Amino acid sequence: MISFDEASAILREAARPLEEVLVAIGEAAGLRLSRSVEARMDAPRFNVSAMDGYAVRDADLPGPLRVVGKSYAGSQALQAISQGEAVRIFTGAPVPEGADRVLVQEIVETRGEQLEIVGEYGEARHIRARGSDFREGETLLEAETRLGPRQLVAAAAADCAEVWAWRAPRIAILATGDELVAPGTASDRPGALPDSITPALAEMARQYGATIVGSEVAPDDPDRIEELAARLLDRCDVLVTIGGASVGERDFASRSIEGGNFRTLFSRIAMRPGKPVWCAKGDGERFVLGLPGNPTSALVTARLFLAPLVTALAGGSYDEVLDWRELALAEDLPAPGPREHFGRGALSKGKALPFANQQSGAQALLAKADLLLRQTGGSGGLSAGQSIQALDF
Numbered sequence: 001m002i003s004f005d006e007a008s009a010i011l012r013e014a015a016r017p018l019e020e021v022l023v024a025i026g027e028a029a030g031l032r033l034s035r036s037v038e039a040r041m042d043a044p045r046f047n048v049s050a051m052d053g054y055a056v057r058d059a060d061l062p063g064p065l066r067v068v069g070k071s072y073a074g075s076q077a078l079q080a081i082s083q084g085e086a087v088r089i090f091t092g093a094p095v096p097e098g099a100d101r102v103l104v105q106e107i108v109e110t111r112g113e114q115l116e117i118v119g120e121y122g123e124a125r126h127i128r129a130r131g132s133d134f135r136e137g138e139t140l141l142e143a144e145t146r147l148g149p150r151q152l153v154a155a156a157a158a159d160c161a162e163v164w165a166w167r168a169p170r171i172a173i174l175a176t177g178d179e180l181v182a183p184g185t186a187s188d189r190p191g192a193l194p195d196s197i198t199p200a201l202a203e204m205a206r207q208y209g210a211t212i213v214g215s216e217v218a219p220d221d222p223d224r225i226e227e228l229a230a231r232l233l234d235r236c237d238v239l240v241t242i243g244g245a246s247v248g249e250r251d252f253a254s255r256s257i258e259g260g261n262f263r264t265l266f267s268r269i270a271m272r273p274g275k276p277v278w279c280a281k282g283d284g285e286r287f288v289l290g291l292p293g294n295p296t297s298a299l300v301t302a303r304l305f306l307a308p309l310v311t312a313l314a315g316g317s318y319d320e321v322l323d324w325r326e327l328a329l330a331e332d333l334p335a336p337g338p339r340e341h342f343g344r345g346a347l348s349k350g351k352a353l354p355f356a357n358q359q360s361g362a363q364a365l366l367a368k369a370d371l372l373l374r375q376t377g378g379s380g381g382l383s384a385g386q387s388i389q390a391l392d393f
Contacts, residue, residue: 001268001269001270001275002266002268002269002270003269003270003271003340004269004270004271004304004340004342006266007266007269007277007279007305008304008305008308008318008322010265010266010279011265011266011279011305011308011309011318012308012312012318012319014265014281014287015285015287015308015309015312015313015318016285016312016313017032017034017166017312017313017314017315018166018167018168018169018237018285018313018314018315019166019167020034020035020164020165020166020167021164021165021166021167022162022163022164023162023163023164023165024161024162025152025155025156025160025161025162025163028147028152028155028163028165029147029148029149029152030146030147030148030168030206030209031146031147031163031165031166031167031168031209031314031315032144032145032146032147032165032166032209032314032315032316033141033142033143033144033145033146033147033163033164033165033166033315034143034164034165034166034315035143035163035164036139036141036142036143037139037140037141037145037154037155037158037160037163038137038138038139038140038158039134039135039136039137039138039140039157039158039159040136040158040159040160041136041158041159042130042131042134042135042136043131043133043134043157044128044129044130044131044132044133045130046078046094046095046130047094047095047127047128047129047130048073048092048093048094048095048127048128049071049089049090049091049092049093049095049102049126049127049128050091050102050126050127050128051091051102051104051105051126052089052090052091052104052105053089053102053103053104053105053108053126054067054086054087054088054089054102054103054105054108054115055071055081055086055087055089055095055096055099055101055102056081056085056086056099056101056102056103057081057083057085057098057099057100057101058100058101058125059083060083060084060085061101061117061121062117063115063116063117064084064114064115064116065084065085065086065114065115065116066084066085066086066113066114066115067085067086067087067088067110067113067114067115068081068085068086068087068113069087069088069096070087070088070089070090071087071088071089071090071093071094071095071096072090072093073090073091073092073093074092074093075093075094078094078096078097079094079096079097080096080097080098081096081097081098081099082098086103086115087099089102095127100125100127101121101125101126101127102125102126102127103117103121103126104121104126106119107119107120107121133157134157134158140154140155140157140158141154141155141158144315144316144317146209146314146316147163147165165315166313166314166315168209168210168211168314169205169209169210169211169237169238169310169313169314170210170211170212170213170235170236170237170238171202171205171210171211171212171213171236171237171238171239171240171310172212172213172214172215172216172232172233172235172236172238172239172240173198173201173202173212173214173215173216173239173240173241173242174215174216174217174218174225174228174229174232174239174240174241174242175195175197175198175215175216175217175218175241175242175243176217176218176219176220176225176241176242176243176244176293177193177217177219177220177243177244177293178219178220179191179192179193180192180193180194180195180217181193181194181195181217182194182195182217183195183196183199195217196295196363197242197295197298197299198215198217198242200295200299201240201242201291201298201299201302201306202215204299204302204303204306204307205240205306205310208306208307208310208311208314208321209310209311209314209316210238210310210313210314213232213235213236214231214232214235214236216228216231216232220244225244229241229288233282233286233288236286237285237286237287237313238286238287238288238289238306238309238310238313239286239287239288239289240288240289240290240291240302240306241288241289241290241291242291242292242293242298243291243292243293244290244293261282261283262280262281262282262286262288263280263281263282264278264279264280265279265280265281266278266279267279267290270338270339270340270377271339271340271341271342271377272336272337272339272340272341272342273292273294273296273297273300273301273342273360274291274292274297274300274301274304274342275292275339276290276292277289277290277291277292277301277305278290279305285313287309289305289306289309291306292360294360294361295361295363295366296344296359296360296361296362296363296366297360299366300342300344300372300393303372303391303393304322304342304372307321308320308321308322322391323391323392324374324389324390324391325389325390325391326387326388326389326390327347327350327351327352327371327387327388327390328350328351328352328385328386328387328388329351329352329353329354329382329383329384329385329386329387329388330348330349330351330352330353330354330384331353331354331384332381332382332383332384333354333373333375333381333382333388334381335375335379335380335381336375336376336377336378336379337377337378338377338378339377340374340375340376340377341358341373341374341375341377342372342373342374343355343358343372343373343375344358344365344366344369344371344372344373344393345369345371345372345373345390346368346369346370346371347370347371347390352371352373352388352390354373355368355369369393370392370393371390371391371392371393372390372391372393373388373389373390374388374389374390374391375388
């Protein structure tokens with residue numbers, strides 16, 4: 001067996017971004033930029049009003065003033081004002097040439113074309129200067145930036161109809177086991193278990209930038225597993241298998257997929273949970289990642305291997321989602337045993353609270369687990385208050 005760090009190094013070296021694509025801004029959510037986004041114009045494009053009110057010349061105050069026109073957001077032509085004149089103006093509208101202040105509407109009164117100031121206007125001029133947000137040619141988003149709602153605002157504001165991005169990895173999931181059935185049907189079938197991990201893995205993959213292109217549940221039949229795996233591999237970049245990778249007499253998944261155009265990167269890791277994890281790489285950037293069948297083990301190892309693999313294929317850094325941090329323990333933690341242990345816990349008042357139940361089949365506690373707690377194999381137990389490496393789960 002190899003260590004977790006050795007397996008991570010192998011996968012980190014093997015994972016490279018997929019092809020670069022030009023994507024319409026409306027379809028780019030969740031993708032990572034392969035090239036930076038630069039502004040195609042100034043913002044604002046001219047001096048604009050920050051308030052509803054009246055554009056005036058500071059030298060003409062306190063007035064009286066004569067209203068000579070109106071300026072709305074989206075107005076094409078810039079008006080100009082002369083001595084003693086004012087223009088009715090609305091938020092976002094271009095400020096007339098010559099004007100250097102906007103009087104908010106609450107401090108003025110109008111009688112026909114006459115404008116009178118009835119309140120204090122203070123120091124604020126309520127004008128957003130041309131280019132005060134960004135200038136034409138300025139880089140607004142760096143390459144590798146993932147496009148969420150806030151980043152899409154900046155890209156669209158830069159007047160970009162399209163962006164260059166890395167294609168999202170396509171993920172397919174193949175769960176194996178005679179006992180697995182769709183959630184909602186297990187209670188009617190003696191011996192059946194709900195397939196609880198497939199929807200969880202699909203959501204995790206999406207969170208890190210993947211798209212899901214298929215999922216199947218296969219019985220413990222090597223021929224059927226091979227058939228379904230081949231079908232899924234035709235349309236995905238990463239096939240995630242669940243179960244069938246241990247040493248039991250009916251663990252067929254890894255044996256059904258090994259060989260052909262795939263070479264094994266690693267199999268069996270000195271970690272708990274997750275010793276049976278294996279990974280193979282095919283031609284191009286195709287991978288098969290084999291996870292244990294126990295739901296907790298599968299979700300823990302997916303966080304440790306699938307999340308960084310998807311991130312790297314999507315154009316990010318493999319290690320950016322393995323951001324371990326030091327936290328103080330809220331309670332004592334026993335020794336991990338000979339293998340490196342990734343225990344489940346929760347953040348409690350700024351400290352790491354380890355769960356007493358660390359069984360790999362436990363599922364109810366997953367809803368409360370938001371940390372993985374890392375202990376080196378062969379190390380001793382830790383006392384409350386001591387530091388431990390923690391990863392957001």
